[in-house]
Amino acid sequence: MSQNGIDFLRDQHRTVETLLDAVSSASPTERGAKFDELRELLAVHETAEELILRPLTRAAIDNGNEIADARFAEENEAKQVLADLEKLDASTGEFLTKFESFAIDVRKHAQNEETYEFAQVEESQDEAALGKLGTALAAAEKAAPTHPHPSAKTTTANLVLGPFASIVDRVRDAIKQAS
Ligand SMILES: [Fe+2]
Numbered sequence: 001m002s003q004n005g006i007d008f009l010r011d012q013h014r015t016v017e018t019l020l021d022a023v024s025s026a027s028p029t030e031r032g033a034k035f036d037e038l039r040e041l042l043a044v045h046e047t048a049e050e051l052i053l054r055p056l057t058r059a060a061i062d063n064g065n066e067i068a069d070a071r072f073a074e075e076n077e078a079k080q081v082l083a084d085l086e087k088l089d090a091s092t093g094e095f096l097t098k099f100e101s102f103a104i105d106v107r108k109h110a111q112n113e114e115t116y117e118f119a120q121v122e123e124s125q126d127e128a129a130l131g132k133l134g135t136a137l138a139a140a141e142k143a144a145p146t147h148p149h150p151s152a153k154t155t156t157a158n159l160v161l162g163p164f165a166s167i168v169d170r171v172r173d174a175i176k177q178a179s
């Protein structure tokens, strides 16, 4: 039996929160690597929400379009801040200050989803539909090629992984091919 897809997304939120803490508490030299882990997970999570969850939100719950649009706007704002963070050296105080405000926004976004979207979608679907959602989300996570080709050698972690926007593009292509 597949995991309830909404529980799957809630679990990913808890992992995102753990990684936000890990970036905040990492030493300056380790911060970049933790930030990369976070960027990978966010790319998979937010893209799967956009492609797999949002159509359900729009179709199945009251004010679904409004709720989906509000979450989408928060995600776009976060993408912008991520792009700004990627331009900074992760070992600096400047990065950490900007990251702390990003972390607050990411937590708030997750809370908004759980309060205004997840509970309502869960309520609107039967067990079989929630299981199907879980299967689609797990397949998306598995298909997501977050790691670049091993030949992409460089000493800067950021360059190996590529910018967030390009990870999202790779994840989006993989999800579309898998569905
Ligand atoms: Fe989201």
Ligand SMILES: [Fe+2]
Binding pocket: 009, 013, 045, 049, 110, 113
């Ligand atoms: Fe989320």
